[in-house]
Amino acid sequence: MEANKYRELRRMIVEALKRDLIGPDYNEQDILNEPPTQAYLTGILHPLDKEEIEEDWEELSDSAINEEEINQNDNSMADEAVEKNIQNRTKKLKKQSTMGIRFYTKREEADFNVLIRWGKYEKKEEIIQDGRKKVLYVRDTKEEKIPFNYFMLDNGKKEFLVAEHLKLIIICRNIKNTNNLLFSVFLRNTSTNKGDAFFQVELEIFNKEGRAIFIAENIARSNLSGQPFEEFIYRNKPTFAKGFGCAASWEAKNEKQAYRLKTEFIPTHEVSKMQTELPHSQKYGAIPENFLSIKYFSEETNQQEVIARLNNLADRYEEWINSLLLHEVAEKDEAKQNIKDCIFALHRIRNGIQLLNDQKVFDAFMFMNKVMHIQSAMKAFSKNKTSLEEEMQKEHFNWRPFQIAFILLNLQGIVNPQSKEREIVDLLWFPTGGGKTEAYLGLAAFLLGYRRLSAEKEQNFEKDGGVTIFIRYTLRLLTTQQRDRLLRMICACEYIRQADPEKRFGRSEYSVGFWVGGQVTANNLKDLKVSNYRDSKSVVSEYGRLKKQIINCPCCGASKSELICKILPSEDPDIEKEGFRIYCGNPQCHFSNTHIPVYLIDEEIYRKLPTVVISTVDKFARLPWDEKTAALFGKVDRYCERCGYLAKGEEHPSSHRNPKASVYPVKPFYPPELIIQDELHLITGPLGSIYGGYETAIEELCSNLLENGEKIKPKYVVATATIQNAAEQIKRLYARKEMKQFPPSGLEVEDSFFAKEIPIEEEPFRLYSGVCVSGHSMKTVLVRVYAVLLQFTENLKDDPEHSKFLDTYRTLIGYFNSIRELGGTVRLLDDDIKKRLQIITNKYKFPSQRYIKKYRELTSRIPSYKIPEVLGELEREMGNEELDVVLATNMIAVGMDVDRLGLMVVTGQPKQTSEYIQASSRVGRKFPGLVITVYNPYRPRDMSHYQNFKGYHGRLYHHVEGTTATPYASRARDRFLHAITVALLRLDNPELAGNRSAKNIKYTDLSNIRKIIEERTLIVERKNVDDTLSELNQFLDSWIKDSELQTDLEYHFSTLSKQAIRNAINKNRLLRRYSERELRKAEKPTLDSMREIETTSGLKLYDREWWLK
Known part of the structure; x- marks a missing residue:
């Protein structure tokens, strides 16, 4: 009932728009107090300009035939050229005098009627009460039906005079190597008299006997492409007609034939919603309510009960796959590949279920479900203002089948790092709003639990702590909103950890680090202290920015005004700062006694090493600049009681006084194991090329070398709702040869088992x-x-x-x-x-x-x-x-x-x-x-x-353009090759870490860095291997030569101020920012953000006699 109300409201809005812009429906009376050309904007055929040259109709129809070529190449037009074209054409806004429609039929069925409707307004005057004249414009609605058949054509063309100054032109062209015809039907106002316009113009085309004679474009033109089903999975979403100066709609019998076509000036089309509930199974029946309840999975300790329930999901999927094998198109090559992908996905899901027989894996699975249940309870607690304990007793969330299936499918690559599935980049492809975030957050929660459960004292690496997951986004808004979701999940993790009497999930807190640009949060703790560079006003402003980052308590929903923000040890701007903490002011909230586990300042992130780091992609351009970033990859060797973890090779005093604090050695942390990239389609163009280059360093720093020489790389999970040529894009960005989309497509885009279109008659959507x-x-x-x-x-x-x-x-x-x-x-x-x-x-x-x-x-x-x-x-x-x-x-x-x-x-x-x-x-x-x-x-x-x-x-998703990235192309290498070389050498070699350690390059073995970059380039862009290695060797040779000639070589020092430039007279640096003045030719300009292109130039306006002043 409610759905119908929304449907009705939307219809009323569109009708109101049509009423104001086009005019009322043809069967209504219309009397205006103003000229119709002022009252209405569209649906009008205006008279021809006297200067307007008669168009060549033959040429017009040919352009209709070749429209596909225009559509394919329209992106290639430079924006500047398009804008110039617009400016030239709009100096005098040309009014429309022609409209039409184009469509396809078979030669033997080219027999149809053309119904034309229009309105003409007659100016009338009437005398009102005080004797004054009132001008009115009264509509006279006209309708004409013209029969046509193929034999009326004269040299492929036929004209009809519909009314005075209103001409109908029908043009026909043969489609090469077929028996199909392309018709272009146009209506034209031939008058040159000002004001002689036709309003509310419509064309309808139909067979006089009501037969479906209009054929889909992909079928009519299939022989031209050489592929009868060029877009295999979109074959049920045909196009039967296109407009000319308007849009076209149709009423179809099936996906191959339509029986009525119509022009529209304000067209509409509703896209269907994707249903994520499982379809009814002939063998297993309907899925029971709460079958995939996270509350159930978080409480059920009987492994076999849980495994049986998950196997039922896999069985249903297998039944659906078997039904595909019986489909009439199952023998087509495209169908075979799609079915093969589905079978492989099923195999991986079953492997994931099988892993639950292992107690640690099962415990991690329970932990994941408990986390998702508690974070759902926290969300309800925020809204209902009850208590967390009360909300935890309720059902809040059921896994959508694709979410739990995606998690199960990835367990092998998480649990067994040496398996081949670790190398697969899993692409979570699902329509916007379908629940992708919950799917990859669930996988993240599983890893957070499993890593702690599998920690052992005798390991070379520490697993109780350290950064475990990187989650990356491209835009500030996305990062801000997703951080709030992630923070609630991490709060649930920490709630469980603290409540666990056995301390199975470690003694280090679960926390999240918000690692973004300095315009959002402070980069260093010293930014919160008054200095020669920052006055008290700037420090207070910095406090304010930090306090505005978290606007609600993630656990209870307490507002920003109720949160208690603490600068450690105090807010006194003259005192050295040690940290920033946020507590909830609600005494009933769990996080009133312990701080909300979030870190917002870069320096604290490097010291505290939050479990999950959420960042914008361009933040990783910081790697070559700051040796502290090595700590994010587990490369630590000391712990300071005041400051936190210290990266290998980082300069730091061995102890502190006032208050006293010791520094002691620690094991390195196991590197991050999972990298999640959301909205993959945005990683394209120049950003994608630079990103792909820096990924060389990121993957290497996240890798772990085993004693047998085998390298364990991180697992990549990427998500998007809109992408084409994903396999090629992923190969270029991540140098991984295998990509798997989930859920894989079935035989139609409407149904992949895990997602199925709901007919719009059942549920309206967009x-x-x-x-x-x-x-x-x-x-x-x-x-x-x-x-x-x-x-x-x-x-x-x-x-x-x-x-x-x-x-x-x-x-x-x-x-x-x-x-x-x-x-x-x-x-x-x-x-x-x-x-x-x-x-x-x-x-x-x-x-x-x-x-x-x-x-x-x-x-x-x-x-x-x-x-x-x-x-x-x-x-x-x-x-x-x-x-x-x-x-x-x-x-x-x-x-x-x-x-x-x-x-x-x-x-x-x-x-x-x-x-x-x-x-x-x-x-x-x-x-x-x-x-x-x-x-x-x-x-x-x-x-x-x-x-x-x-x-x-x-077929919106069919039209998604392919993304491009060329990481090892020449101009991209200019930007990142030296930067990733510095990052890898500096962060992986303690003797090269410190800012003054750049001179130690001459003592370093460089064979490994050459091997890493060569292997990467061979996968990403093989043709550029020689040029890449040549440029790499040039940079390394230059760096070594510099280190031998200069007694004091630093990675970087600032020259953004005049005083800094004066201080730099006798100093030498390897890198400089693009915005800094060049001091020596040997300095390499280096990105500080992946979005930087060139330096910004400032303009100052002087008066004409400025030189006299």
């Missing part, structure tokens, strides 16, 4: 709609669209039938492809949109007007500490000072998870389909969503997507 208006500026269109959408909920707020469902559509998210475009809309919100809201309230006689009271921005321009504040405001529901509008760029494309949001306007087609999917998936996560895309008619790419609106949205 409705997309498109608006494309020629002859008007984008500014005008946005004003009209925003006003209609904002006013809609205001009209129904007192309607008892709909009011409780309006919150989903109350806050409008405006998505933009650039900050420049967004900035223009900020001005519109302050002026034009407010005026338009007043106009439509009066025009349509709405009961009340919507006022824009609060809007926010989520872009790279806002400081990091404000992100959580805006996210908090987005949670406010209608009537609780909710936000009216949030304007955003691609910062929100991943990671903004706010359940209540359901309305978005995307301005311009994003450059990549993956970005479009990710951005639009921010709405409609919990309740059915609506996404309106406003296309720019003067951008060829926008028009291409608009004209193929239904086909494009029907």
